[in-house]
Amino acid sequence: MKELILKNLRLKLLALGFSLALWFFVASQTSTDVGFMVPLSFKGIPKGMVMTGAPEGEVDVRVAGPKFLVNNLLPSQIIAEVDLASAKEGVNGYRIPPRDVTVPAGIKVTRVIPASVEIRMDRLVEVELPVKVRLSGKPGKGWRVARVSVTPRSVTAGVVKKNLDVFTAVYTKPVDISGARARMDVTAQLEIPDNDIRALSVESVKVKVIFEKEK
Numbered sequence: 001m002k003e004l005i006l007k008n009l010r011l012k013l014l015a016l017g018f019s020l021a022l023w024f025f026v027a028s029q030t031s032t033d034v035g036f037m038v039p040l041s042f043k044g045i046p047k048g049m050v051m052t053g054a055p056e057g058e059v060d061v062r063v064a065g066p067k068f069l070v071n072n073l074l075p076s077q078i079i080a081e082v083d084l085a086s087a088k089e090g091v092n093g094y095r096i097p098p099r100d101v102t103v104p105a106g107i108k109v110t111r112v113i114p115a116s117v118e119i120r121m122d123r124l125v126e127v128e129l130p131v132k133v134r135l136s137g138k139p140g141k142g143w144r145v146a147r148v149s150v151t152p153r154s155v156t157a158g159v160v161k162k163n164l165d166v167f168t169a170v171y172t173k174p175v176d177i178s179g180a181r182a183r184m185d186v187t188a189q190l191e192i193p194d195n196d197i198r199a200l201s202v203e204s205v206k207v208k209v210i211f212e213k214e215k
Helices: 002-006 009-029 067-071
Strands: 031-043 049-053 058-066 079-083 090-095 108-113 116-132 143-151 154-160 183-189 197-200 204-213
Touching (some): 058 067
Antiparallel strands (some): 031 058, 143 204, 183 204
């Protein structure tokens, strides 16, 4: 019996090794289908326009491929991107076909959910807006604010066209004058309302506050 087992042992071991290698190869080639939640990004925004409405969050990208590749795939390796180069003012509809999703070699995108999105684009208009200073706190006892000046007195701002009538000035972040006397010279940051003013020619201004004694 022992002689029967040991007979041609080398050939038997080679055959076993070949069988295992073949099994691993076949197993690794087995196709599998998996879904990944991937952030949806945008590129190619036309000059002078701004995106004012877009779906938030992620899209579900379904992929298929060899099991060993799919199992090692990371969401960061998948890029779902919409090109807005052809966008017009107003609501634009875009499909997200699987071929437009970037994945590593050997992986195939089978489906994207949702398969389409709507993007709202608005024109960005440059306007000159006066700068107004916001003060907080109270000056030293017996003193009051006599005059406030700011440099520059106006800034160029990029404002969404539909909001042109809403914005008449740009404000500084509150300047604290608590306990101040005679004069104060500070640099103040400008406030940019979210999603309304998209760009300013400067980010900060010089503020001068002159105080006088109360009568």
